[in-house]
Structures are given as C-alpha cells and as structure tokens.
Amino acid sequence: MNGFFADGAVHTALAVGFLVAVVSGPVGVITIARGQSFAGHSLSDIGTVGGSASYLLGTNVLLGFVSVNVVAAALMELAGSTRARSRDVATGIVLGAALGLAALFLHLETESSTTGATISVLFGSIFTLGSTTLPVVGGLAAVTAVLVAVLYRPLLFSSVHPELAAARGVRTGLVGAGYLVALATAVSLSAVTIGAVLSTALLIGPAATALRLTRHPGRAMLLAAAIGVAETWAGVVLAYASYYWPPAQRGWPVSFFVVTLTMAGYVGSLAVRD
C-alpha cells in the first residue's frame, strides 16, 4: 500500500473517479425522475461502437464514446416524439446493431494488437487512461455539470408533467434534448471508468441510494455525487490493494469493486425507512 499515493496512475484514477462520480450522481437523479434508466443503459451499450472504433483507429477512447453517444442521444430525442412502443423497438434494434459493430471492431483490434481493448471497452480502464485524458474528462464533466445546473428547474418541471411545463412556457423538446446530451456525456465518462457494460451502475446506484436518504431533489443530487465519489474512490483503493490478493500479482478489476459497492450502498439504504 506504500506505493499507492506515489503512483501517478493512481492519482489519475482518483481524479477521474472524482470527476465522473460527481456528474453521474446528479444526472442519475434526473434520470430516475424522468424514468429514463433504460435510455441511459442503451446509450452506454451503443457507445461501445465509439469506444472500440477508437481503439482500432488509435484515437482518444473517451472522445469515441462521447461522439457516438451524443449522436445516439440526438436520434433518441428525434424518436422520442413518436410513440413509446415504437421508440423502444427502435432503440432495441439500434442497440443490437451497435453491439454487433462493436464486436467486429474489438475482434479486428484483438487480431492486430495486445492493448486489451475488449476488457477496457466493456469493463473500463481507469488505471490505464493516462494523464493526457484527464483534461478531456475535466472538460466534459464541467460541460455536463453546467448543463444540469442551467436546465435544473425546467427539467424537473417537464419530468413531473410535460404538458403542465409546456403550458407555463417551458420548451420541453429543447430541455429534453439538453438532458440527453448531459446523459450521453455522463454515461461516456463512466464507460471509460468502469466500462460500458457497467456504467449504468454508477449512474443509477448512487442516485437511487441518495433518493432513499433525502426527499429534497437538490440535496439528493449533491448526496448522490458524494456517495458516488466515496464508492469510486473506495473501489480504486481496493483494486490497488487486491494486487496482493490471490491469484497472486494479478489484481481484481476496479469495476468489480465499484459496482459491488454501489450495490451494497443501495441495499444498505433500504434499511432506512422513508
């Protein structure tokens, strides 16, 4: 454990974990209020196309996730005006096609190199991000946080009752599109941290836990951010420590710890009466 605080990769991992969890919590609270957890999960799966293509092309993985996710979010918003059932069908079909493409890209990448792209895309790469990605993470986290703060009231209003919000002059389509962009960036950030397959856990877990602990929506967002940071940091520490656990010198993945901790946090919060 001595080397822990001296290790540059650990510094980066803690900083990335902080930024990612801080934006995932508030976005998660809104996602639960809007009942769009499925959209969040779909986005992270679709994002694997961008992540895997980036490995194949040798470009920035986070930017790969983000660009594909923002485009997918825009398409979802366009489909959002149609009926819920056809929207679910469309999402399901796009999702399948996206994972198929990701499978192809990852296969081609694995044939030609040994970067471990499959594991990184699906299960995260917080220890191997490299400090050059940190400013990108910071920039995207800042954009997401500003978006959530600016849209806070009209977003909550249109989540409660879109027609009522529209009658008061809220442009619900615009606000919904802004939210999907925030969701796309938050999901991309957590995809590079704990992996595309598991990113929903960081989006929904801390938010659901916070919502059991407070009724105040603003306070729930802050609490979700704090819980997310604590769980992510604890995950990083445990993953580092697990290097000395059996099987010797292999280490357990961060995403395993983060997801297990978010689960434990939520189960623990069930003990609190609301």
Added chain:
Amino acid sequence: MSPDGAVPILAMESVSVTLGGRRVLEAVDLRIGHGELTGLIGSNGAGKTTLLRVVLGLLAPDAGRILVGGQPVGHRRGLVGYVPQKISLDPDMPIRAMDIVGLGLDGHRFGLPPLGRSRRGAARRSRVEEALASVGAERLADARIGRLSGGEQQRVMMAQALVSRPALLLLDEPLANLDISSISEVVAVLARVCREQGVAVLISAHDMNPLLPVMDRIAYMADGRLASGPTGEVVRTDVLSGLYRHPVEVLRVGGRILVAGADAESHCP
C-alpha cells in the same frame, strides 16, 4: 370589451379546432369575467380538454381569436393557472409537494432556484407555503408527491396553479375519480379561492350537479359546440336540444338536473 366596459379575463370568438380530420371545436364563443366561476360541462368527447388546451396555448386553433386578459395567448403565461386531468405520478417520483408548487412559480426559468437561506429563497418559500395553505394542503408540503392520494395530489396541483397568482384558473375534470366527500371538499376550496383571491375559475366536468351551488355561469358543450350563460338560461330543453341538434329533455329531480337523451346520437347515427 364587455357591456360594462371591463376587459374579460378570457374572450374566445368563433374558435374552431380540427384534429385528425374531425371538427373538435366548432365556432366556440366564450367570455369569462374577472372573478367568475364557470362550469365547463359536457360528456366525454364533447371537447372540454381541447378547449382548455387552446386557452393554454398548447394547441393552435384553425380559426377564431382568443384573448387572455386582453392579450394574445402565451403573452403572459403566469396569468393562467392550470390543473391537468391526468396527474398520475409515479410513487417514486423524487419530488416533494413543495417542489412542484415552487416549479409552478418559476419552473420555466433556467438555472438553480434561489437558496433557502437567501432573502429571495425565503420569499419564494413563503409564496409556496401561502399557496399550499390556500387550498388547505400545508401539511403535505414535505411529502413525496407520488405517495399522496388522488385528492391530495389534486390539492397540491391547485396550489401549484395558484402560486403564480393567476387571474384565470383552469381545472380539467378535477372531480373525476374522487369520492363524494372529496368532491364537496374540492368544490368548497375552489369556491373559496375564487371568492377570496378574486381569480376567475373555469372547471370542466361531465356532471354539473356538484357545481350547481357555486357556479356563476355555465359553458355547456356538446359535439364541439358551446352555449354559455347563467345556468337557468342555458340548461333548458330548447337551448340544449339546439346544441345537441337532436331533442333532449332537461329534468329537475330532487334538486339535481339530468339531461335525458344526451347520448341518443351514439345509439341512432
């Protein structure tokens, strides 16, 4: 201008709406004066919700003119409060009653609400508490909205509609799906709000009877057409037969009014 020279809070002139190739509102004329309580009465499909949506600016009419407070629709949205029919909120919706009422005040603005500790935050909070108290819902302030009963949600939505101090309050079937004692409670609250705050109230309902004691005027709808005036002048066999375009009969039984034959059209096309 109405005869006494005052600008009515709502003036609709020959408003028509076609939806999916069907005439849903047909040359509707309706005036509502400040502080009046009007019942918008008609059976299912008569066009009540459509009329309210047009007044709210959620739907543009094909023809006709609508002025709210003498201004075109959407000019001053705080002037109109709205309680929608379908509230049906998820029990886990992470929003308290007071949050919804606060959104009724400034939910259309961008940015975070003022902090509770600031002066603006305190002022906002007292406006919210005042609105909840005006419908007797102060004790619901801290409850999650989705966990409240239908009647309680209805009250919170009324507070949400009143908090911007509107001059016109629209309620879409607020009495549907309520038990009899809740119906008379809600009617009493609406009558009190109308009297004490001087707000004009337009309530849609398929049964006029619970509203008879409090209604200043009636706006009766059948098949997208509307006739309005004092209840005694509109709810008459000749007037309603003309509105329905087939004979109906107005019956007064034990203080209740029944319109017999109102559904005849659906039986003999």
